[in-house]
Amino acid sequence: MPRFDRLELGPNPEDPGRRPPDEPAGEVVDDQYWLRKAAIERAQCNYESALRLYSRALEVDKTQVGGWVGQVQMLTFLGEYPEAELWARKALDLFKNNAELLAGRAQALCRKGDRSIARAIGDGAMAQPGESPFRWIVRGELMLDDGQDTDRHCFDKALLCSSDPLVPLEIALVCRHYGADHKALGYLRKACEMATDSAAVWYQRACCEAHLGFEDAARRSLERCLGLKPNHDEARALQTKLANRSWSAGRFFRRIFGK
């Protein structure tokens, strides 16, 4: 990777009219613009880029709680749980008892292993007024982590709250984090129905199917993914891996015994 690839340079003071290449000329570049771009990147599972874009949104307007929540969620998706928890705490200093931030902190704590505190904070998030899919997703995650079968009800509530295809996709990612690929596959199918043109969703579905041993289905999902985005490197690599995969006794028994 080039060394200065991610260097973000501000507008040139000598030429105020000139904009950076990612800022379109005809659109107002405000916090909402960066939040929209972050949401697009997030839907494509480009969490690193989405995190940067959320930060840019906050550079413009620090009072955008959506930017803070997005950052916490992205850090969690990137596997940086202690950092996500720290960042959620910092954001909660600004936005006391914000339900989304509380849920984000509970998720990070749960993944860190502090289950008891995570559960308490998750309950606190649910007690706040209003409703959002993220809170239900986190509640479902806490139950999934606890080994309770009631996680399905929470995830269903999250799906009822929003028709965004990101919701089933992120539920599936939560399930996959806890090794519940059989649960994740159902949500990924739903996400595919809602966003048939999303390469990222098809790729996640292919990964899940490949892991469960449904290789033909995985190949088909990968074909769809590559049809939508021919330069998807991870999908190409998985396709090659599946094509070169020979018979394995371990996989055979795993498939029989479901592990």
Next chain:
Amino acid sequence: MPGTTACGRCSSMLDANSVAIDVHPPRASGTSKQIRKLTRGLRLNRAGDVAHRAHTEIRESVRRRGFQFPTMAITPRMIVPGWALIHVGEGIRGWFFFGLAAFLLFLGFFFFGSAFGGMCLGLAFGVHVGSCVSFLRQGGFATRDTASCSLVAIAGLLLFVYFPGGWLVSRFVTPVTLDIAAAPFANGDVVLVNPRAFVSSQPKPGDITLHRQARQGLRGRGYEGIVIAEGEVIDRILAQGGDKATWENGKLWVNGHESELRPLNPDRMPDKITWDVPPGHVLVVPTTSVAIDPRITVEAWKAISLVPTEDILGRVYFRTYPLSRWGRIR
């Protein structure tokens, strides 16, 4: 209200946009990501949760029995027998436990390594546990809970006092019981060895050491037999690597000068013998070993007296048993 900087309902900051706040989150380094990835499968991060649950369960169980935990200011005093009792005003009982434990510990260390010494140390441990149980029962444990209270005290003392203390002492003092020995030792003698004496320094002439005697076949003088010498031997270092030593008429000469040093049992030395001590070796004549027949040939004496420095196990400095020969080994 104009001028208000925090929300009256939820106390969120209202002027966040004007406050200098870093909006770029902290990131994990590559190494920490790798470590987290490796430990995730091991579920090590759940250990804290399990410990928290266990702690809560124990605390609740004890609380149900109506027990008052000692405060943090008193608990460390249980390290010394009787101290916690004296601190809470049980002076007579506290001093009794302290005196008895001190007396037994003194006897245990006086005869350290012997069966009697071990017995005294065991009794001292028992008195220490007794003092802890006596103190804990002040908190409200019922008589039926004495056994579990004792187990907790035993576990705590072993874990925090006796195992670390024993480990530390064994770094510098290792008792060795002599099963078969020649003069000046006797069967059953207990000597103390410092196994770390030569970690930072080299053994020098005059030191009494315990060394490993390599397996050797020694030809006898005046009879057709081969004596097998092997085992651990205690004796004095007479010369070091590079020296030329001669024993003649009961006197030792090192590099042409008469030396004051003598082996521990000079009576078993041959009449005349000369050694050239190679580098990395020391001269220790095994005069206290019963495995060595004094009638072996001069060549055999030479072979068994040159000891590689890595075969030296430690310095022998004290005899703790029997009482009649108790004292420093010179």
